[in-house]
Amino acid sequence: MRETAARATSSGPGRVLIAVYxxxxxxxxxxxxxxxxxxxxxxxxxxxxxxxxxxxxxxxTIGLAGHGPGYRRLAWAAVGFELVGVLVVGTLTVLDTxxxxxxxxxxxxxxxxxxxxxxxxxxxxAWLHWTRAPx
Numbered sequence: 493m494r495e496t497a498a499r500a501t502s503s504g505p506g507r508v509l510i511a512v513y514x515x516x517x518x519x520x521x522x523x524x525x526x527x528x529x530x531x532x533x534x535x536x537x538x539x540x541x542x543x544x545x546x547x548x549x550x551x552x553t554i555g556l557a558g559h560g561p562g563y564r565r566l567a568w569a570a571v572g573f574e575l576v577g578v579l580v581v582g583t584l585t586v587l588d589t590x591x592x593x594x595x596x597x598x599x600x601x602x603x604x605x606x607x608x609x610x611x612x613x614x615x616x617x618a619w620l621h622w623t624r625a626p627x
Contacts, residue, residue, distance in 0.1 A: 498561075498623055499622075499624075500559060500623070501555075501556045501557075501564065501567060501623050502556065502559070503623075505619070506556065506619055506623065509616060510553060510556050510557050512608070512612060513552050513553040513556060513612070513616070514553045516549045516597075516605075516609070516612065517549035517550040517552075520543075520545045520546035520549055520597045521543070521546030521547070521549075521550065522546075523542055523546075523597070524540075524542035524545075525543070534593065534594060535593045535594035537591060538593065538595065538596045539594070539596075541577075541581055541597075541598065542597050544577070545574075545577065545596065545609070548570055548574045548577065551569075551570040552570035552574060552616065554566065555567030555568075555569075555570050556571075556616070556619075556620075564620065567616070567620055568617075568620055571616040572613070572617065574612070574616070575614065575617065577598055578598040578601060578602060578610050578613065579601075581596055581598035581599065582598055582599070582601035586601075597609055
């Protein structure tokens with residue numbers, strides 16, 4: 493019996509998902525770069541977490557846009573890490589505002605970005621599940 497391959501994550505609606513990830517990769521990385529370069533001492537944890545988010549978005553974009561099982565595993569790891577990150581950072585910023593004098597991309601579950609950072613990994617994981625190889 494021949495095993496059927498997974499659908500490409502970069503086809504159909506996946507293109508929109510990749511575009512949103514690319515926009516977030518660019519915006520989070522640019523924001524963190526400016527913050528780290530100009531006012532790092534004001535909120536180092538927040539700015540480093542924004543930089544981490546930018547890197548995660550870059551890796552997720554590459555994983556979702558790539559073809560093959562290695563890229564799919566990369567996408568699963570990056571998007572899964574992103575979901576954990578937004579939940580942990582979101583919770584911490586709600587419970588302990590003193591450690592976060594400035595917002596990160598994931599602060600209060602992405603409130604500053606219209607909660608897209610909270611919804612995006614859920615959609616990303618759903619898309620990866622939807623396009624998986626049939627069993």
